[in-house]
Amino acid sequence: MADRERPTRPTGRVFVARAQVMDADEVRRALMRIAHEIVERNRGLAEVVVVGLQTGGVPLADRLAAMLEEVEGPSVPCGSIDVAFYRDDIGLHPVHPEEVTDLPFDITGRVVVLVDDVLFTGRTVRAALEALAARGRAGSVQLAVMVDRGHRELPIRPDFVGKNLPTRRDESVDVSDEGVWIGDLVAAGSERGAR
């Protein structure tokens, strides 16, 4: 699995995979199950909009919106938000927006399904809730994640989970269309020395 490496912004460290925990089919099936759960929970999609968190949540949100359309009918509005300016660790770490927020619809009164790849401390989700509140008063906000890896630092829990994955705090999880890997973040240039 050492061939699965990915540089990460803004730390400049590189993700080195140790083990694969979901393959592409499992990711697709989990997303499809979440799509059905969203339809069931909200009794249809009348008020539902999907919002991906930059950057890991955005491709998942796009796929989820397509699946919701496949499952239940008309297309679901899909946007993305970058929460960098709402983080509570500005000044403690390098914080940079990854992408420009793209939310071309009004969220007031809608059911907003926030989508992210990995739920960890919950601080990104807290920032996302504040970012959403600045855009309007959502009817409700639900949280869908591909992987819940534990170690929460805030009272936040997901509504829809692809996989619960127990991890150590110092490990890292990488999610993409091709699957989910567990591994470590190592300094750039030292990948070869990693396990």
Added chain:
Amino acid sequence: MSLDEITTGRAATAVRHLLSINDLDRDGILEIMRLADAFAEVSERPIPKVPALRGRTVATVFMEPSTRTRLSFETAAKRLSADTMTFTAASSATVKGESLRDTVETIDAMGIDAMVIRHHASGAPLNVTAWTKASVINAGDGTHEHPSQALLDSYTILETLRARGGGDGPADLSGLRIAIVGDIKHSRVARSDVLAFAALGAEVVLVAPPTLMPASLEGWPVTATGDFDATLGDLDVVYLLRIQAERLGEVLLPSLDEYHWRYGLTRARAAALRKDALIMHPGPMIRGVEISPDVADLPASLVTRQVRNGVLVRMAILFHLLGSGEI
């Protein structure tokens, strides 16, 4: 733990300043451009404000008259939820004879995170860095530099090219030919613009009468000419500088009319420009001197766009210095 850490609650990290465009390399300039794009989206929201710099204080210290730059920085700070303090020389202890050093140390003692300073002496902001623990941002010092102006100018060109390309623009200013016209000798805007445009790959031509050209251009990444008309046809951007009427007393210009006739962007010169050429000016614009009254209102004129982008780029500068930390 140092006394600073105890009193501010923050670990002592390297304080960063923006005194010159040279404090940023090409990647640093492009990072500011990228941040400004994110703030452009913020500015279009019903509530154009983010909590990014909540609890930080930005002091604007203007020892020279300025309205737009000061208002632009203060608006930028407020849109990032920072608190602002305003110091203007006319309404302060400066008129009672207080030195710059004492003024800076007094403001610093109140607890600030950034000091935006304009001063009539070149290099004053560099001195100020020794007297405060805050990040110092040069908002114009003498005839030296005005880096935030150059960054907003670069952003405005890139943004305009991207809008023309339907959202697809160039990564930098490579291949563009930009003329800066006017009082190059006394212009801090020209110095910062030359550095920024050149760092982003543009070819810069300086156009001025010999009396308003610096004595030496050694080391400047530019070419220079006194013949405005000969350059018009192959320019992508014409950047006009304000002619300061006070320079007339120094016998550098025979008359404003003659300047307008030889170096002003008249209707005839505007017609000789390429159809897609852009017209820029840092303001305040003196219609009838460096630019004809009607030319200033042509669609190619980006003057009001520059003012709008000034807020976005200054948000990006403040966030870059105070918010993003060292990597």
